[in-house]
Amino acid sequence: MNYDDIIHLPHYEPKHHSRMPMADRAAQFAPFAAVAGHYAAISEEARITDSWTDLGDFGKEVLDRKMEQLLSRLSEQPTVTLEYFIPDSHKAGGSYQTVTSRVKRFDEYERTLELTDGRKIAIDTISDINIAE
Numbered sequence: 001m002n003y004d005d006i007i008h009l010p011h012y013e014p015k016h017h018s019r020m021p022m023a024d025r026a027a028q029f030a031p032f033a034a035v036a037g038h039y040a041a042i043s044e045e046a047r048i049t050d051s052w053t054d055l056g057d058f059g060k061e062v063l064d065r066k067m068e069q070l071l072s073r074l075s076e077q078p079t080v081t082l083e084y085f086i087p088d089s090h091k092a093g094g095s096y097q098t099v100t101s102r103v104k105r106f107d108e109y110e111r112t113l114e115l116t117d118g119r120k121i122a123i124d125t126i127s128d129i130n131i132a133e
Helices: 022-027 038-046 056-072
Strands: 079-087 094-107 112-115 120-122 126-131
Touching: 056 126, 079 120
Parallel strands: none
Antiparallel strands: 079 094, 079 126, 094 112, 112 120
């Protein structure tokens, strides 16, 4: 077959509608991804979590003294900086978070500190307490 009769003709352009943008043309094939969820599984596996660090006997004693000091000043609603551990819901480990807020109350039954911003932090997850003077 010889295409000499059409090889030099201009490229066809539709007259009644504009061309589809390249991004949209590529997106039409997205539902046909060969392995659905593969990239999500890889990124989840690559996500790094911290492990809970046991404070040891001395660290627990120091934390207990800080907690006693905090509870003795609870009526003042002191400002504290708490470091606490949040377990990960998908894999082993979790992450350490730091929050600075005023302490509203201590719930003995639930063993939580309720902060004035509405957060409740379990006593057993706290690794450090710093009380502002």
